[in-house]
Amino acid sequence: MSISVDNSELLRFTTAGSVDDGKSTLIGRMLYDSKSIFEDQYEKLKATTERRGEEGVNLALLTDGLRSEREQGITIDVAYRYFATPKRKFIIADTPGHIQYTRNMVTGASTANVALVLIDARNGVVEQTRRHAIIASLLQIPHLVVCVNKMDLVDYSEEAYEAIKEEFESFASKLDVVDVHFIPISALKGDNVVHRSDKTPWYDGPTLMYYLENVHIGSDHNLIDVRFPVQYVVRPNTDEHHDYRGYAGRIAGGVMKKGDEVMLLPSGFTTKVAKIDTFDGELEQAFPPMSVTVLLEDDLDLSRGDMIVRVNNQPEVTQDMEVMMCWFSDRPLQPRGKYTIMHTTQEARCVVKEIRYKLDINTLHRDLEDNDIRMNDIARVVLRTTKPLFVDEYRKNRITGSIILIDEGTNNTVGAGMII
Amino acid sequence: MNYNLNHLRELESESIFILREVAAQFENPVLMFSGGKDSILMTHLAQKAFHPGRIPFPLLHIDTGHNFPEAITFRDDLVERLGVRLIVGSVQEAIDKGMVVEETGYNASRNGLQIAVLLDELEKGKFDAALGGARRDEEKARAKERFFSHRDEFGQWDPKNQRPELWNLFNGKKQYGEHFRVFPISNWTELDVWQYLAIENVPLPSVYYAHKREVFERDGILLAENEFTPRRPEEEVKEMMVRCRTMGDMTCTGVWPSDATTLEAIIQEVSTTRVTERGARSDDKRSETAMEDRKKKGYF
Numbered sequence: 113m114s115i116s117v118d119n120s121e122l123l124r125f126t127t128a129g130s131v132d133d134g135k136s137t138l139i140g141r142m143l144y145d146s147k148s149i150f151e152d153q154y155e156k157l158k159a160t161t162e163r164r165g166e167e168g169v170n171l172a173l174l175t176d177g178l179r180s181e182r183e184q185g186i187t188i189d190v191a192y193r194y195f196a197t198p199k200r201k202f203i204i205a206d207t208p209g210h211i212q213y214t215r216n217m218v219t220g221a222s223t224a225n226v227a228l229v230l231i232d233a234r235n236g237v238v239e240q241t242r243r244h245a246i247i248a249s250l251l252q253i254p255h256l257v258v259c260v261n262k263m264d265l266v267d268y269s270e271e272a273y274e275a276i277k278e279e280f281e282s283f284a285s286k287l288d289v290v291d292v293h294f295i296p297i298s299a300l301k302g303d304n305v306v307h308r309s310d311k312t313p314w315y316d317g318p319t320l321m322y323y324l325e326n327v328h329i330g331s332d333h334n335l336i337d338v339r340f341p342v343q344y345v346v347r348p349n350t351d352e353h354h355d356y357r358g359y360a361g362r363i364a365g366g367v368m369k370k371g372d373e374v375m376l377l378p379s380g381f382t383t384k385v386a387k388i389d390t391f392d393g394e395l396e397q398a399f400p401p402m403s404v405t406v407l408l409e410d411d412l413d414l415s416r417g418d419m420i421v422r423v424n425n426q427p428e429v430t431q432d433m434e435v436m437m438c439w440f441s442d443r444p445l446q447p448r449g450k451y452t453i454m455h456t457t458q459e460a461r462c463v464v465k466e467i468r469y470k471l472d473i474n475t476l477h478r479d480l481e482d483n484d485i486r487m488n489d490i491a492r493v494v495l496r497t498t499k500p501l502f503v504d505e506y507r508k509n510r511i512t513g514s515i516i517l518i519d520e521g522t523n524n525t526v527g528a529g530m531i532i
Numbered sequence: 533m534n535y536n537l538n539h540l541r542e543l544e545s546e547s548i549f550i551l552r553e554v555a556a557q558f559e560n561p562v563l564m565f566s567g568g569k570d571s572i573l574m575t576h577l578a579q580k581a582f583h584p585g586r587i588p589f590p591l592l593h594i595d596t597g598h599n600f601p602e603a604i605t606f607r608d609d610l611v612e613r614l615g616v617r618l619i620v621g622s623v624q625e626a627i628d629k630g631m632v633v634e635e636t637g638y639n640a641s642r643n644g645l646q647i648a649v650l651l652d653e654l655e656k657g658k659f660d661a662a663l664g665g666a667r668r669d670e671e672k673a674r675a676k677e678r679f680f681s682h683r684d685e686f687g688q689w690d691p692k693n694q695r696p697e698l699w700n701l702f703n704g705k706k707q708y709g710e711h712f713r714v715f716p717i718s719n720w721t722e723l724d725v726w727q728y729l730a731i732e733n734v735p736l737p738s739v740y741y742a743h744k745r746e747v748f749e750r751d752g753i754l755l756a757e758n759e760f761t762p763r764r765p766e767e768e769v770k771e772m773m774v775r776c777r778t779m780g781d782m783t784c785t786g787v788w789p790s791d792a793t794t795l796e797a798i799i800q801e802v803s804t805t806r807v808t809e810r811g812a813r814s815d816d817k818r819s820e821t822a823m824e825d826r827k828k829k830g831y832f
Contacts, residue, residue: 121537191675200539333535353584362545416556454703
């Protein structure tokens with residue numbers, strides 16, 4: 113078999129950009145050079161490009177799926193792309209880069225391991241670059257890779273590259289990003305994308321593809337603090353499994369082991385893990401992001417929305433929380449407004465107690481006076497919920513540290529928040 | 533100790549999470565079952581999600597009457613093995629009752645008629661969530677589909693007004709009369725599906741393996757000779773070794789010349805092929821946005 117199944121990990125990365133910065137070309141290049149564009153897709157692209165009276169093959173058409181996007185030549189929504197190399201399987205969340213699509217960038221970033229930020233070598237760090245980096249930092253994407261693109265248009269100049277690198281680093285020092293990596297590329301010519309370029313002898317780092325194939329993502333999950341939100345109770349009620357009562361869910365943090373002494377929230381009862389069950393048999397231990405069914409030694413009251421944790425390592429149990437909120441709705445965030453809140457498998461109602469400040473997504477400036485939070489704005493707000501939630505800081509755990517707000521009238525998802 | 537899952541196990545876990553979320557958030561879900569490999573994968577994942585209990589929702593098959601006969605036999609065996617209820621919505625009955633009108637002419641297909649029958653069955657059964665095996669890698673309109681896809685009271689999809697989906701948080705709230713389409717295997721690619729079916733030893737209908745069949749060529753696509761598609765005089769029937777990469781109606785599913793008689797050979801073929809699997813679906817070739825247009829109306 114040409115692809116080894118056993119050690120091929122899944123890496124999710126996000127890209128953001130506008131029409132001219134070469135993002136579509138870069139994605140097209142990665143798909144094409146990794147042989148992930150199929151002939152019929154390629155033929156269709158060619159035909160469509162010709163029909164529109166454009167030259168060559170417009171690879172952007174590959175990423176623009178909806179009729180209105182194709183008509184307007186812009187990406188409106190998050191599009192998901194897939195490709196694989198023998199080492200890894202990749203999911204790209206491809207998002208538009210304009211400020212009016214911040215909410216799409218946030219959506220794409222929420223599950224990403226790596227953020228890919230593109231800089232045009234001729235223009236250096238611009239507003240959009242800063243915006244992407246700030247979103248990557250807010251959403252705690254563990255790895256940031258900065259591609260200095262269009263190197264062919266600056267004669268593959270090391271000085272130009274170093275200047276941009278320095279400019280970005282001085283700005284990024286204000287951000288909460290741990291791992292930043294720089295690569296000089298030309299998406300159009302293919303330099304340092306999949307194949308090493310002979311035009312950048314001064315660069316001794318990896319190509320973009322090598323980086324994506326090898327960046328260490330094993331510790332992107334929290335493996336310390338055991339968090340198991342109960343999702344569904346499995347009770348077969350058959351003769352064979354008469355007394356079976358299993359708590360199904362996905363491990364949100366930590367390594368849970370059979371025999372562990374655990375505490376149930378909100379009741380506070382303690383018991384032991386009797387069994388970690390799956391269709392394929394029992395497990396000795398389970399870790400994120402595994403979906404398993406946990407059986408406990410004692411018959412205690414536990415249902416969807418409750419959480420199993422270790423006795424000596426508990427999340428905060430609270431009705432009051434501060435979050436960085438990205439607003440999604442064309443109806444502004446209502447001060448003192450009431451919303452449905454979803455957190456892990458828990459649901460409650462909440463009220464917006466206070467808007468602390470609005471964050472300028474281009475400069476990180478905090479405006480303490482501005483309480484008018486509209487679509488695509490990011491603000492720090494204080495919430496109070498109708499019942500206690502079991503939360504961690506988003507920095508510590510992206511699953512137990514995130515919430516969404518739902519408008520009770522329209523049922524739409526109107527906000528996404530990261531717990532501070 | 534290595535705490536990494538390989539990509540197939542991570543996809544499996546994600547799909548199981550979605551399936552359980554549907555069982556928890558909705559009152560009356562149903563699994564749309566076409567008999568194809570993706571819906572067979574869905575039943576396999578559902579079995580895992582609710583183990584050792586039974587799958588807590590019925591299967592719904594929209595039967596066009598134009599199926600590969602192998603698919604129906606396989607379906608009935610599977611239903612018995614899983615111990616689930618099967619609901620069949622018949623396109624033939626809908627035609628007989630005058631609910632829908634059959635397409636005529638060259639390339640006539642009952643593909644579009646399935647929409648009305650599907651929506652009717654969802655309404656009759658008062659289903660509030662319909663699980664489907666669509667994947668984002670299949671087609672460009674599907675690349676923008678959500679896991680939880682909201683449908684209005686007419687069953688329509690509004691691609692410009694989709695709910696954002698972040699982290700593990702899926703909003704299944706709706707007004708009375710509306711429903712959701714849910715796609716647990718959104719992130720799987722064709723190759724992932726085949727690799728997973730192979731390592732899990734999941735039984736599949738025989739048409740997926742290379743076999744001898746009478747076929748004819750139309751518009752660059754090989755169609756299985758069948759009683760529902762009248763041939764043109766110039767369209768010659770010949771016997772070839774072929775297999776299905778996707779399985780829909782006999783009238784619109786192309787077959788491929790292939791010698792792949794084992795799952796390993798199929799995986800080899802899929803990983804080196806240069807044409808997408810929907811490249812052989814004449815229903816997708818009708819226009820550039822054929823899938824988006826059908827999805828808006830309520831297609832799978």
